Amino acid sequence: MATVRIPSPLRRYTNNQSKVEGDGANITELIENLDNQYPGVKSRLCDETGQIKRYVNIFVNGEEIRTLQGSDTTVTESDEVSIIPAMAGGQ
Amino acid sequence: MSYLTSDQLLAQLRRQIKEINVYELADQLEKGEVSLIDIRGLDEWDQGHIKGSAHIPRGFLELQIETHVPDRNQPVAVTCAGGVRSLLGARDLETMGYTNVVSVAGGFTGWKNAGHPFVVPRTLSNEQRQRYSRHTVMPEVGEEGQLKLLDARVLLIGAGGLGSPTAIYLAAAGVGHIGIVDFDVVDTSNLQRQIIHTLADVHKPKVESAARAIAQLNPDVEVIGHRTQLTSQNALDIISQYDLVINGSDNFPTRYLVNDACVLLGKTLVDASIFRFEGQVTVFDTVNDGPCYRCLYPDPPPPGEVPSCAEGGVLGVLPGIVGSLEAVEAIKLILGQGEPLIGRLLQYDALDAEFREMKISKNPECPACGTQPTITELIDYHEFCGVPHLEAAVSANGAGERVAA
Numbered sequence: 001m002a003t004v005r006i007p008s009p010l011r012r013y014t015n016n017q018s019k020v021e022g023d024g025a026n027i028t029e030l031i032e033n034l035d036n037q038y039p040g041v042k043s044r045l046c047d048e049t050g051q052i053k054r055y056v057n058i059f060v061n062g063e064e065i066r067t068l069q070g071s072d073t074t075v076t077e078s079d080e081v082s083i084i085p086a087m088a089g090g091q
Numbered sequence: 092m093s094y095l096t097s098d099q100l101l102a103q104l105r106r107q108i109k110e111i112n113v114y115e116l117a118d119q120l121e122k123g124e125v126s127l128i129d130i131r132g133l134d135e136w137d138q139g140h141i142k143g144s145a146h147i148p149r150g151f152l153e154l155q156i157e158t159h160v161p162d163r164n165q166p167v168a169v170t171c172a173g174g175v176r177s178l179l180g181a182r183d184l185e186t187m188g189y190t191n192v193v194s195v196a197g198g199f200t201g202w203k204n205a206g207h208p209f210v211v212p213r214t215l216s217n218e219q220r221q222r223y224s225r226h227t228v229m230p231e232v233g234e235e236g237q238l239k240l241l242d243a244r245v246l247l248i249g250a251g252g253l254g255s256p257t258a259i260y261l262a263a264a265g266v267g268h269i270g271i272v273d274f275d276v277v278d279t280s281n282l283q284r285q286i287i288h289t290l291a292d293v294h295k296p297k298v299e300s301a302a303r304a305i306a307q308l309n310p311d312v313e314v315i316g317h318r319t320q321l322t323s324q325n326a327l328d329i330i331s332q333y334d335l336v337i338n339g340s341d342n343f344p345t346r347y348l349v350n351d352a353c354v355l356l357g358k359t360l361v362d363a364s365i366f367r368f369e370g371q372v373t374v375f376d377t378v379n380d381g382p383c384y385r386c387l388y389p390d391p392p393p394p395g396e397v398p399s400c401a402e403g404g405v406l407g408v409l410p411g412i413v414g415s416l417e418a419v420e421a422i423k424l425i426l427g428q429g430e431p432l433i434g435r436l437l438q439y440d441a442l443d444a445e446f447r448e449m450k451i452s453k454n455p456e457c458p459a460c461g462t463q464p465t466i467t468e469l470i471d472y473h474e475f476c477g478v479p480h481l482e483a484a485v486s487a488n489g490a491g492e493r494v495a496a
Contacts, residue, residue, distance in 0.1 A: 005440075005447070008367040009397060018443055044396075054390035055397075059449045067452050082449060084438060086388040087364040087371065089400035090410070091251030091275075091285075091341035 002030060002075045005082040013038045022081070027058060028071040030081065045083065055086040104178040108185070110196040113205045116141075116168055125166045128152070128159065130180045131199065135172060139209045141202055144170065152180050153187060163188050170195040170202075213238060219311065223265055231428045241267040241311060243425045246333035248272050248321060248349055250297040252400070252410030253339030253363055253417060255287035260418040262305040262312045266425070269305065270315040270333055273297045284407035321345055323469035326352040335424060337417050338362040339410075341399060343391040344472035350375065350384035351466055354459045360384075361420045363413045366398075368406050368441040370413035373451065374420055374432040377460040381433040386454040391476040409441055 001021040006014050014020050020037070024030035028050075035042035045056055051071075052058060058065045059082040065073045075081060095103070111119070119125040120143055127144040129136060136146045147155045149171075160167055167189055171177040177194040184192045195201075203209060215223065215234055219241075226232040226240075243266050247254045250273040261269055277285070277292040277300055285297075292300035298316030305314050317329055321340075330336055330352050338349055338360060346364075353360040354377050362384060363372040375383045416437065423429045436449040458465045473480045 008369045009403070018440060053392070055388045055392045057387065057449075057451075062447070062449050064449065064451060066454075067450075082438070082447065084371065084436065084449060085397060086343070086392060087366045087369075087397065088343045088346060089341055089364050089366045089403075089405060090249055090253045090339040091281075091400060 001077055002079045002081050004030070004034065005080065007083055007085055009085060009087075010041060010044055010083065013040045013044070022075075024075060026069075026071065026075055027052075027060075027065055027073050027081075030075050031071075044085075057084045058082070059084065101175060101178060104182055108178050108181045109193045110174070110178075111168065111193045112196050113202045113207060116170075116195050116202070117205075117207055119166070119168070125168045125193075126160050127168045127170060127195075128156070128180070129170050129199070130176060131171050135199075137212060137214045139203070139211045140199065141170070142208065142210050149176055149180055153183055156184060156187070156189075160189070164190050166191040166193075168193050168195055171198045173200050174198040219265070222309075222311075226264070232426060236426045236428075237265060239425055239427075240265045240422065243335065244268040244270070244333045245421055245425075246270040246272065246330060246336045247339060248336065248345065249339035249341065250285070250287060250301040251275070251281065251339060251341060252284045252365060252405065253414040254301075254337075255285045256411045256414035257337055257339060257418045257421070258287055258301055258305060259308065260415055261421065262309045264418070264422055265309065265311055266422070267311060268313045268315065268333075270317060270329070271298050271301055272317040272319065272321050272329060273301075274318055274320045284405065284410050286411070321348060323348060323471065326469060327356060330358060331356055333358070335421055336360045337421055338364075339414065339417070342478075343397075343476045344478060346384060347391065347475060348469065348472045351459050351469055353377075354383050354464075355467075355469070359424055361417045361424070363417050365405055365409050365413050366400060367404055368409060370409055370416075370439045370441075371436055372413055372416045372420070372432060372439075373436045374424070376431070376433045377453075379433065380453065382451050382453040383457060383460040385459045386457045387436070387451050389454070389457075394476070394478045406441060409439075412439060412441070 001023055004020050004022045006018055022030045023033045031042050046052055060073055060079055129140050129144040129146050130149040130152055145159050169177040169180040174196045181192045181194040223237045227234050227237050245266050250271045275297050276294055277288045277297055279293055287304045288300045296318050298318045302314040302316055305312050326348055336353055336358050357378045360375040362375055377383050420432055423431055434451055436451050438447045455461050
């Protein structure tokens with residue numbers, strides 16, 4: 001079970017939890033697992049074809065997955081996965 | 092007990108310390124053979140000194156010489172106004188084990204009278220020395236760094252949640268020229284977080300309210316108000332007037348616009364955004380091979396998918412933290428000190444009280460800053476983000492004017 005950091009805009013899916021546990025050998029499996037636990041999460045992270053949306057960044061231990069193996073990036077139990085979506089707020 | 096008069100002491104030192112004249116000094120300086128230490132007082136130094144000399148007032152000579160001249164065998168010339176105090180200084184350096192010390196006979200007066208060139212440094216006024224003393228005492232800033240801050244031209248996009256603390260701290264720090272782009276007026280609901288504005292400013296333009304607050308805090312600062320919506324038509328003109336841009340905008344079209352304009356103009360952009368209890372901050376510096384906003388977020392979310400602060404709320408103090416982080420990054424960049432957040436995204440979660448750092452990379456295929464950019468001019472950012480144009484409340488005052496406070 002990797003630790004997944006949930007950003008504020010997605011916390012309504014996770015009962016307001018900022019940190020959840022997720023299962024899966026890679027990012028694709030992890031997102032499926034999260035969506036099983038917290039229905040709706042996947043639709044916020046991936047488009048209809050299953051690709052991770054271009055305004056959402058996923059980091060494994062602080063490294064962006066596009067610089068690793070994308071959704072195939074492996075995830076182990078000790079990993080921390082952070083989801084960082086674009087936010088526009090400043091005012 | 093035997094004693095020496097000052098005349099006797101000096102006569103003794105003249106036998107003991109080697110002296111060189113100003114012509115010999117000029118020759119040695121030109122050859123780069125000698126480290127020249129000027130031990131006069133600050134006021135004397137400010138009125139003019141020999142180029143290439145280091146200033147250590149005599150009272151600090153023994154304490155600071157090792158930082159300037161670590162090698163005891165390095166030739167050192169000590170100078171003062173007329174060549175008397177420098178004898179005493181040279182003696183002290185010999186006592187400390189410096190083996191190759193001379194005193195400059197005639198000192199700075201002799202140097203000047205011989206027609207040698209000298210520099211008169213730009214300095215802080217006495218008032219400024221007092222105001223910025225906690226800055227200038229730090230070696231990372233010093234008087235030189237404070238002058239850099241006073242010369243700097245920084246543009247704030249928005250005088251709202253992020254812009255308020257950023258503007259106040261930059262003004263307090265003595266950043267000399269602060270531009271503010273904002274077309275909005277102060278609303279009562281702003282006062283929960285936009286600390287540069289007060290109840291008396293409600294319904295007044297934010298640029299005016301901010302300018303007044305800054306003028307009350309620090310008269311050294313010039314505020315340039317741009318009471319306009321930043322658009323593809325005026326962005327290049329406005330941003331080109333500044334050295335550095337700090338983003339505090341509240342919508343995606345402006346974020347992509349500011350990013351592209353900064354990439355096109357080669358300006359560094361300190362960027363941050365906030366939502367509820369969360370903030371993120373980074374520095375986009377494509378001139379130094381850093382990523383840009385489009386490397387991080389190639390596409391904007393569809394309208395309505397990501398709630399704004401007006402819809403989702405924001406903790407009032409959150410922009411205080413994140414806007415202050417932006418101010419810190421800006422000051423570091425102006426001073427050329429430390430490690431800026433280039434290629435790093437700092438995320439702050441107030442509820443968990445945690446800061447986390449993510450690595451962000453330049454996308455070689457980025458349409459703005461990649462190897463073959465396709466964005467070579469500003470585009471229609473509302474269309475790009477799929478949101479309607481904000482036509483209302485746009486004034487023609489895009490070129491900027493000094494705001495009377």
